[in-house]
Amino acid sequence: MNVDRARGLRLGMTDAEQAIWYRLRNRQLEGCKFRRQHEIDRYVVDFVCSERMLVVELDGGQHLEQQNYDDARSRYLRTKGYRVLRFWNNDVLTNIESVLEAVVEALASPGPSPQPSPRRGEGARTTES
Template sequence: MKELARSLRRNQTDAEQVMWGRLRNRQMLGCKFRRQQVIGSYIADFLCMEPKIIIELDGSQHWEQQEYDEQRSRYLQSVGYRVLRFWNNEVLQETEAVLEAIRLAVIDLSPHPSPLPEGEGVGPTF
């Protein structure tokens, strides 16, 4: 499986190249994304461990394998990931809209800062 993931990293689709160019080096709200990561018996296109998001880019071959993709998404969700799916043409033609959807998911799943201890940061105490 690891060798297949390496091969997929070396042979990215155009959509994967565009997406990786925008996700790598913590460009998305400081989150570290990895590409072609093995999870169980599947390989996720893009994975961010914190928050637990997987981004899948689907080409035309996915029309014929929708049941497989649904099973795969259920498994990934069962191990704690939120799966976002985009068509390759969306990534290539509507890149900013796709990135905004990812940004909103990252914000939604990111842990919120803990509240200040009582009495701190609330102004003067009399």
């Protein structure tokens, strides 16, 4: 079951996950409740705001090699009604304000982002996937 895995992930958060969690927790962003390393069916997502059906995922370099898995996972979450935002860890660590602005915009928007996601390796992953 993913519950034990989620607990382990919460204990071993990356620097990028810790940095963004510090800004998402305790309803600091638009008064929205976020959970970290939260189980949604068979997946454990990095962060989720259930009331706004928004998932925030942080990706390191290993995600370049698992594009098919990430795409399938995002498609599955969308079938459950979630919007999925993906950001590179480096963007969180070097430009967290822009990352948070994108999250705030998504929280305010009832639908998908009007911008298409960049192709893997082309620019920041600051739009929905």
